Amino acid sequence: MTVSTVSIDSAFFLQAFSELAAIGRDPSGQGYQRLAWSEAEREAHRWFRDRAQQLGLTVWSDAAGNSFADLESQAHRPALAIGSHLDTVPYGGAYDGGYGVVGALATAEAIQRSGLKLARPLRICAFTDEEGPRFGTGLLGSKAVAGTLDMELVRRAQDRQGTTLKEAMARFDLDLEDLPSAAQTQPNFWGYIELHIEQGPRLEQRHIRTAAVTAITGIRQVSLHFVGKTNHAGTTPKPDRRNALRAAAETIARFSPWVDGQEELVANPGQITVHPNAANVVPGDVRLDWDVRSPDPIRLNTAVQHLMAVAEDVSRPFHITVESQIFHDVPPCPMHRDWVEAVQTAADRLQFSCDRLVSWAGHDAGVLGRVMPAAMIFIPSRAGVSHAPEEYSTDEAMLDGVQLLAQTAADLLTQEEKS
């Protein structure tokens, strides 16, 4: 195999990153408001397409509002896709998503300048609505490309102001009913590599410059509905109290230590709704929502079943019934083994330390990785903070990641076609 070396233009990357960082800042100065289908997010997409056009890339977009830019070569072959998303959570940071898109632009610039003979096109992707807080439709853009979008869910989607997703898309001349057509381009994707900040503390703590992600966690969200009997807090005799909140609390107290003793598993009791929610009333109706994550499908199943069993066990003595419902389910997605190796090989060549990490956050790569080879590169996040204005990675760390992406992409793009 011939070894091709590329080197990124640091000034190009930093300049482009600062241009994107000017779009969608919250007026208070506290982070970003580039929510999906906002003016700011669409402006970021326009900026991306303009920037890519200046590089001479072929710019296009699809029915999901995703933006793409192709560095053409051997157009009959499917493209190596690289990129991330341009939307943020409310009061989000400048790095989550945007870093990967700008890093992909700098990679295309480096590969174009290198004059390497490419065996296939390189495609930069800027996906729509990865985060999903506005409409509850996270990973919308990549799901549309993967053909795994739940159209029932997106038809029902509306934000807190009552604006439907259909209306929000129509403002930008897109028709919600056209979303499935975005999957038509999928055969034209060879695979996908996403560059991203870690959003956790592991790389910083271990003083490691980069990571190849081995798997993206599965996420299962479970709602436990405890039904007891609403009654007077003072006059109800102790043996007759059917306090649903007490059963919910016992569930948290019993299940959480079990999770602490498990490998590759996290579980978060994150939301509780108590009815009627008054100090002088024995609550007869409580909903407790959990978020359970594991990169291992068997561990994930076992944990969710155990959670439901614990809830029933602790409820029985209080004469409380429990109904469990899974309301969000994303299966774990292993990254492609050969591509994880490709990232490692490139890191070795660059003499960058490179860890192997599971991603405990969801990503577009976890959606596309179900229908095509996928890989991810992580760089350190300061203090592991993300989805907050304090989100930060140094320029040096960002440039490391871009250089690693460029080298990995160059290696894969110059690979001889297997006959």
Ligand SMILES: [Zn+2]
């Ligand atoms: Zn992200």
